[in-house]
Amino acid sequence: MKCIDKNILLDYLNDVLSSRKKKHIASHLSECGHCRRELEKWKKILDITQEFVDQDVKLNPVPPHAHITQRFSKLPQNDESSFWVRYWVKPAIATASLIFIALMVFFFAPKTVPELTENYYVIDNVTYTETISLEDRYLDNLETLYLQEIYENEELTYDILYGDWQNYEEVLNDLDHDELEELINKMYDNEIT
């Protein structure tokens, strides 16, 4: 039975995995001493790091300056919405959005990969575009690539470093420790800081 990758163990400790994956890992841990020790190692590092951070936070208490809070408290309250907005427009919008959501669920639910959605922010008169990426569950369907390809293709290495490395999760899971070490070293070499 193959061992669990280090970064997956880290995800496991951070509780960011699906329940299916968590179950799989828990059952592997129950029968593999090597992975249990590896998990203990990460846990210890996370604990030490958290302890360090907590101390650091305690040492640097910075309450908001009075001139900042005063400004914010002087901001005018929002006007109460008018009769028509409250009793007609809002319920109408609510109904319309419910219908819209229902339609979306109907059309897009069966196993299609959703379109990327974009949000816009305006800060200092500059518009920022944010792309909400695919959720983890859609990543399972994406094709996996072979190690050789990852080694040889700089773009892929870049992708793993800065992009959706989880696409290659299955490949990473199959690596033994030496191979993984080699891959990580290669990534470090390519890293732009």
Place this chain on the structure above:
Amino acid sequence: MDSIRLNQLIEENYQKIFLLALKMLKNYEDAEDATQDIFLKVYENIKSFRKEAKFTTWIYRIALNHIYYMNNKRNKEISRFPEAHEMRTEMNANPSSVLHEKELFVSLENVINLLSPRQKEVFVMRYYNQLPFKKIAQILGKSLGTVKSNYFFAMQKIKNDLQNQNLLEFQE
């Protein structure tokens, strides 16, 4: 959003943004200045902001923009007056050096400073600001996978460094 709720949000986020600025800029005074400037920007732009649900995301974006802006500005100054900078760094020595586990904490501080800016911002938002990965991804406009990999490589560096300095003993 009413002003009481708004004040609450400011209180909640002020300290967190300060810590983010402190870790990214590595200087107490600069971090204080940056945090004040960031919240003044938030104040000036509050009317253009609409949805409460994304308020923290919005604040963090303003914060990171400002922090990077300040850092670039400062780097230019440092290259012109390197001596002045060294004196200032000396005076703002890290207060965590008084801690009982001195060695360990100083070492962790050093490792954090060795992280790339991307890794550092993810690390600080995760540990100091206690934000979930999904929120961090939203703030940075990156995918969840990217953020997780930044975090993983940051932790890998921390782990290696602690092990190299023999600050962690494991039985293999």
